[in-house]
Amino acid sequence: MRVLITGGAGFLGSHLCDALLRRGDAVVCVDDLSMGRLENLRQARRNPAFRFIQCDVTRGLDVPGPVDAVAHLASPASPPDYLRRPLQTLAAGSRGTEHALALARRHGARFLLASTSEVYGSPEVHPQTEDYWGHVNPVGPRSVYDESKRFAEALTTAHRTALGVDTGIVRIFNTYGPRMREDDGRVVSNFITQALGGDAITVYGSGEQTRSFCYVDDLARGLVAMLDSDEPGPVNLGNPAEFTVTELAGLVRRMTGVEAPVHYRELPQDDPPRRRPAIDRAVRTLGWRPVVDLAEGLRHTIDWFATRSGDPATEPLAEVGARSADLPVVG
Numbered sequence: 001m002r003v004l005i006t007g008g009a010g011f012l013g014s015h016l017c018d019a020l021l022r023r024g025d026a027v028v029c030v031d032d033l034s035m036g037r038l039e040n041l042r043q044a045r046r047n048p049a050f051r052f053i054q055c056d057v058t059r060g061l062d063v064p065g066p067v068d069a070v071a072h073l074a075s076p077a078s079p080p081d082y083l084r085r086p087l088q089t090l091a092a093g094s095r096g097t098e099h100a101l102a103l104a105r106r107h108g109a110r111f112l113l114a115s116t117s118e119v120y121g122s123p124e125v126h127p128q129t130e131d132y133w134g135h136v137n138p139v140g141p142r143s144v145y146d147e148s149k150r151f152a153e154a155l156t157t158a159h160r161t162a163l164g165v166d167t168g169i170v171r172i173f174n175t176y177g178p179r180m181r182e183d184d185g186r187v188v189s190n191f192i193t194q195a196l197g198g199d200a201i202t203v204y205g206s207g208e209q210t211r212s213f214c215y216v217d218d219l220a221r222g223l224v225a226m227l228d229s230d231e232p233g234p235v236n237l238g239n240p241a242e243f244t245v246t247e248l249a250g251l252v253r254r255m256t257g258v259e260a261p262v263h264y265r266e267l268p269q270d271d272p273p274r275r276r277p278a279i280d281r282a283v284r285t286l287g288w289r290p291v292v293d294l295a296e297g298l299r300h301t302i303d304w305f306a307t308r309s310g311d312p313a314t315e316p317l318a319e320v321g322a323r324s325a326d327l328p329v330v331g
Helices: 011-022 079-084 086-107 143-163 187-196 216-228 245-256 280-286 294-307 318-324
Strands: 002-006 026-031 050-054 069-072 110-116 167-172 201-204 210-212 235-237 242-244 262-265
Touching: 002 011, 002 086, 011 026, 011 216, 069 086, 069 216, 079 086, 079 143, 086 110, 086 143, 110 143, 110 216, 143 167, 167 216, 187 201, 187 245, 187 294, 201 245, 210 245, 216 235, 216 280, 235 280, 242 245, 245 294
Parallel strands: 002 026, 002 069, 026 050, 069 110, 110 167, 167 235, 201 262
Antiparallel strands: 210 242
């Protein structure tokens, strides 16, 4: 296939690029580099089947040549990012999704929407199944992300039912691994960078709130399986093993060998007390389940953070220009 990935220079998008290239697909990566990093594409750019376009999908989306599938991942995804860029986040979920769907329709391509467990809000059902409608505050501080993804799901469903577009929706739960940004504000990257830096580990709330952590390689496999299927979704993708935030902090401390103190701070508004996916549908329809446990995934992630040097965000765009000379670079 020739697959277009919006947000392909981001943490998850770049791993999806690599997974598709490894199996022989051609990949067109579209990213405006507001959240993504060229450093994340270092491995992909070695492959002649890879192309990069710098483009803001909220302003339009088109590429020369055939497109067999579109994976729409473009959006700020961590709380500091979407709180800092609320209007851009809403635009990515609305106009960005509409442009990606229109491209898929023009090409008769499979369309994959990367939605999120945040559509469940602060859930009153546990674990969360795909038929649960959620408990979301539409005017709360997190609403710009929650509601942008809920609207994107509605828009994707309407294109399927009204226009016949081959669409699939996945709801992604907490994912971690190499290429996470140090400053993305997510609990795994926060704890690892704080421990390795000799700083206190910051826990918000009591630490008894729970999360389920899926290693990025497992998640990428799930996205590929969804692209290959005709399943409309929504389908939860995540690891159903549930841990408290305090348990995660203790594991990171032990695995880094750092006796960092733990400082507790007030829990942010609308932060969900429990989050865990029911993945029966993914197992049944996609034949997918995660295989990397938290200790193994954290080991890879800690090693990656420990060996990083320099600031990859400053890598010049010119380095990808030679590999994308046949495609327009849109500001």
